[in-house]
Structures are given as C-alpha cells and as structure tokens.
Amino acid sequence: MKRNILCIGAGYVGGPTMAMLALKCPDRRVTVVDINAARIQAWNSGTLPIYEPGLDEVVNACRGRNLFFTTDIGHGIAEAEIIFVSVNTPTKTFGQGAGCAADLQYWEKTARLILQHATSDTIVVEKSTLPVRTAAALSRILHSGESAVRFEVLSNPEFLAEGTAIADLANPDRVLIGGADTPSGQAAVAELAELYGAWVPRERILTTSVWSSELSKLAANAMLAQRVSSINALSALCEATEANVAEVAHAIGMDARIGPKFLRAGVGFGGSCFHKDILNLVYLCETYGLTEVANYWRQVVLINDYQQARFVGGMVRAMFNTVADKRIALLGFAFKADTGDTRESPAIRIARLLVDEHARVVVSDPRALANARTDLADLGDRVIFEPDPYAAAAGADAVAFLTDWKEYRALDFPRLLHSMRRPAFLFDGRSFLDHEALFRLGFNVQAIGRTPLSHL
Numbered sequence: 273m274k275r276n277i278l279c280i281g282a283g284y285v286g287g288p289t290m291a292m293l294a295l296k297c298p299d300r301r302v303t304v305v306d307i308n309a310a311r312i313q314a315w316n317s318g319t320l321p322i323y324e325p326g327l328d329e330v331v332n333a334c335r336g337r338n339l340f341f342t343t344d345i346g347h348g349i350a351e352a353e354i355i356f357v358s359v360n361t362p363t364k365t366f367g368q369g370a371g372c373a374a375d376l377q378y379w380e381k382t383a384r385l386i387l388q389h390a391t392s393d394t395i396v397v398e399k400s401t402l403p404v405r406t407a408a409a410l411s412r413i414l415h416s417g418e419s420a421v422r423f424e425v426l427s428n429p430e431f432l433a434e435g436t437a438i439a440d441l442a443n444p445d446r447v448l449i450g451g452a453d454t455p456s457g458q459a460a461v462a463e464l465a466e467l468y469g470a471w472v473p474r475e476r477i478l479t480t481s482v483w484s485s486e487l488s489k490l491a492a493n494a495m496l497a498q499r500v501s502s503i504n505a506l507s508a509l510c511e512a513t514e515a516n517v518a519e520v521a522h523a524i525g526m527d528a529r530i531g532p533k534f535l536r537a538g539v540g541f542g543g544s545c546f547h548k549d550i551l552n553l554v555y556l557c558e559t560y561g562l563t564e565v566a567n568y569w570r571q572v573v574l575i576n577d578y579q580q581a582r583f584v585g586g587m588v589r590a591m592f593n594t595v596a597d598k599r600i601a602l603l604g605f606a607f608k609a610d611t612g613d614t615r616e617s618p619a620i621r622i623a624r625l626l627v628d629e630h631a632r633v634v635v636s637d638p639r640a641l642a643n644a645r646t647d648l649a650d651l652g653d654r655v656i657f658e659p660d661p662y663a664a665a666a667g668a669d670a671v672a673f674l675t676d677w678k679e680y681r682a683l684d685f686p687r688l689l690h691s692m693r694r695p696a697f698l699f700d701g702r703s704f705l706d707h708e709a710l711f712r713l714g715f716n717v718q719a720i721g722r723t724p725l726s727h728l
C-alpha cells in the first residue's frame with residue numbers, strides 16, 4: 273500500500289511543495305494542515321493565499337483528487353505515515369539568542385502533536401530550515417512517550433526560490449535527504465528518495481547524514497546572500513570610482529569558477545530566509561565558540577543594512593539634502609519580482625527611513641500592496657498606497673524602483689515624467705532600467721553602482 277503523506281504548515285514552502293508532490297505522485301494521498309483556518313480556507317478557494325506563477329494550475333489539477341487542505345491536524349497525523357513539517361522558524365525576539373537564534377517553539381509544539389496523535393510508525397521529515405542537530409532533539413521528544421510507535425527523523429530542506437517555485441520544484445538542481453546511519457534510518461531515506469524519484473533523476477537526489485543536510489541548507493542560503501553582499505559592497509566602490517557595477521559583475525561572472533548568477537547589485541536581499549538563516553548560522557557559530565566565523569557571516573547582514581541606508585542617503589543628497597514634504601513614489605514593495613511576499617523586503621526599511629526624513633511616501637506594487645499595508649500599518653497616513661504606478665508618480669519629486677517587476681520596464685516613462693514635479697529624479701534600486709534613455713527623456717537618474725546622470 274502506498275503510504276499517506278501529511279504536511280504540517282501550509283505556507284510558501286509547504287503549500288507549493290505538496291502541490292507538486294500530489295501532481296507528480298497521483299497514487300498518493302497528500303494532505304496539508306495548518307493552524308491558520310483562514311489560510312486553509314484560501315487554499316481551498318479560487319484565490320490562493322500566496323501568489324506564485326503556475327501554482328494555481330498545479331493546485332487545480334490535484335485539489336480534491338489527491339491533494340487536500342484542512343485544519344484537522346490530529347486526524348491528519350493519525351492517518352499519515354510520512355509527515356513533512358514546514359512550520360515557520362522565525363528569529364527569536366525574546367530571551368537567550370534574541371535577534372539571532374531560531375524560535376523553535378512551533379517546532380516543538382508540532383512534535384508533541386505528532387507524538388500525541390500518531391497511530392503507526394512514522395517518518396517525520398524536516399522541511400523547515402533548522403539549526404543543525406534539531407533532528408536529535410526532535411527524535412528525543414518523539415520517543416519520550418509511552419507509545420510503541422517508532423519515528424524516523426529525516427532532513428529534507430527545500431531550496432525553492434519564490435517567484436520560480438513551481439519550476440524549481442518540477443526541476444530541482446538537487447534534492448537533499450539526510451538520515452541516520454542505521455538500517456531504519458537508511459530505509460526511511462530510501463523511501464523518501466523513491467517518492468522524489470517519481471520525477472527527479474536519481475543522480476540529483478543526494479543522501480547525506482542528518483547534520484550535513486541541516487547545515488547545507490543554512491550554508492547554501494548564506495553563500496547566496498554573501499554573493500549579493502559582495503557585489504553590493506563593490507557597488508559602493510563603483511559609485512566612488514566611476515566604474516559600472518553591471519560591467520564589473522559581467523566581467524567577474526564570465527570566469528567559469530565564479531559564474532554569472534547572484535551578482536545583481538541592488539538595494540539588498542530580502543525574503544523570509546536569507547536574513548533569518550544567516551543570523552541562525554551566526555548564533556550556531558557563537559554557540560560553538562567560533563567567534564571569528566560568526567563575525568564573518570554577520571558582516572553579510574551588516575552590508576545588506578548598509579546598502580539600504582546608503583541608497584536613502586544618496587536620494588536625500590541628490591535632492592538638495594532634503595526630502596521633507598517631497599512626494600516620493602516607491603515603485604515595487606515585494607522583496608523580489610513575481611511574488612507578493614514582502615517579508616524582510618528592503619522596501620520596508622527604505623520607506624521607513626524616508627518617512628523619518630518627513631518625505632510623503634507613496635507605495636505601489638502590482639502584487640504586494642496588501643502585505644505592504646500591514647508592514648507599514650504603524651505609520652498611519654504618513655504613507656499612501658496606490659496600485660496604479662502613474663497615479664503614484666503624479667506630482668512626485670522622485671520615483672524609486674525597489675523591485676524589478678517586468679511591467680515596470682514597459683512603463684510609459686514620458687507620461688510618468690510629464691506628471692512629475694521638476695526637477696524629476698529617478699532612483700533605480702535594482703539597476704534594471706535603461707538609464708541613458710531615461711536621462712535623455714529628462715530624468716535625473718541615479719542607480720546603484722553607477723555614476724549619476726544629472727541635468728542639474
């Protein structure tokens with residue numbers, strides 16, 4: 273008999289991952305549970321709780337067939353033999369390790385629920401990103417009761433990126449499975465590998481120890497974020513020396529040993545993972561007394577913060593050292609294009625810094641406006657939200673592009689300029705627009721890592 277699959281946590285990771293599993297393994301029953309009833313209701317409706325290109329089609333193909341969303345966690349656990357756990361692991365805001373360590377309370381609560389409701393031997397799969405050696409703690413909790421049920425804990429981190437989740441899930445670079453070096457551990461690894469084998473070529477399914485798997489996820493995110501901070505650090509030097517960061521990135525990236533990806537300078541990385549996972553890594557290093565290693569990784573986050581402050585500083589300087597009472601349209605609020613997600617988005621900090629300078633901030637985004645309203649709720653009417661980019665820019669002294677949405681490339685820039693106050697400033701926080709053309713139109717253009725183009 274094919275074993276039932278459950279996923280606890282119907283978020284950005286759990287939802288799309290299980291939808292793909294259900295699509296590729298039609299003979300498996302896949303259930304996704306969550307404590308958040310509104311979220312489950314949205315997964316069962318015509319408007320999914322997250323925006324992800326291609327997700328609607330996958331969900332529509334499986335929902336009600338072999339993919340189910342429900343809030344009945346206890347029942348779900350009782351019926352499943354393979355349980356993925358994808359609940360959130362935010363940065364701790366209290367007590368020891370506040371601001372750095374992972375808050376594992378939801379994890380522990382979930383483990384206790386599994387222990388309480390499981391009726392047969394179960395494979396528990398860590399999908400969430402976790403500190404190394406969490407599996408050991410998890411296993412201890414799961415075996416702490418009187419029950420005869422045995423649990424095998426695997427680490428199977430998810431590497432999907434938002435905006436490309438469906439393509440990443442359908443065709444992953446690799447699937448990583450960490451398991452114990454025991455007969456039952458290896459049997460569980462083989463079972464999970466077989467599940468992925470329904471669509472992932474065998475040579476892309478890597479099996480390692482649990483600790484290597486847990487650490488690889490943190491390390492992969494840290495290395496990716498480090499590349500972004502490296503190019504952003506260089507962008508500051510480009511601006512000081514009149515080098516062009518896009519040219520530098522291209523020249524560097526053509527070295528096959530370095531490669532061209534993740535070298536786009538901008539206002540910094542956002543998203544739910546990079547910031548949280550690097551801080552997690554820093555905390556782990558400190559826990560093991562590795563102060564120099566911790567400081568090395570912490571610097572990646574500090575450069576990211578610096579880049580946002582530097583961007584706002586550049587805006588204020590360009591606009592005659594004051595933005596007080598000036599209307600500034602922020603075009604793009606999502607942490608990257610093709611998602612409505614704004615978690616840790618650089619736009620949040622940039623909007624706040626501009627409000628601190630008493631600017632009249634107008635926020636626009638094709639997908640992320642609802643989240644933006646929540647992120648900036650405490651600023652009240654000091655921020656205006658406007659879905660239409662032309663309306664946002666009307667009467668503005670400056671427009672600042674913070675997300676590289678492709679629809680922004682296709683904007684009617686003469687129309688935008690016409691509606692703005694003069695001199696009109698355009699700040700490109702993602703270095704993705706045609707700066708020469710915009711300058712010729714009449715904008716004063718300032719982009720990350722490039723020499724400003726000024727009519728003044």
Ligand code: UDX
Nearest residue numbers: 281282283284285306307308358359360361378400401
């Ligand atoms: C989460 C983690 O943040 C990340 O570290 C990990 O790599 C994958 O899982 P994401 O899916 O983006 O990422 O988080 P989120 O969208 O917040 O989803 C988590 C879901 O878990 C939420 O819907 C939340 O309601 C649910 N949850 C949380 C539970 O069902 N039970 C809990 O006890 C806590």
Ligand code: UDX
Nearest residue numbers: 430431432433434534535536538541542543545607608
């Ligand atoms: C990341 C990892 O890529 C993924 O493997 C992991 O599972 C979760 O974390 P995600 O955060 O969804 O995925 O998006 P990603 O494409 O990695 O971008 C992260 C941030 O870095 C975005 O804010 C993006 O704009 C920024 N970035 C990325 C740059 O500023 N420059 C680049 O060259 C690349």
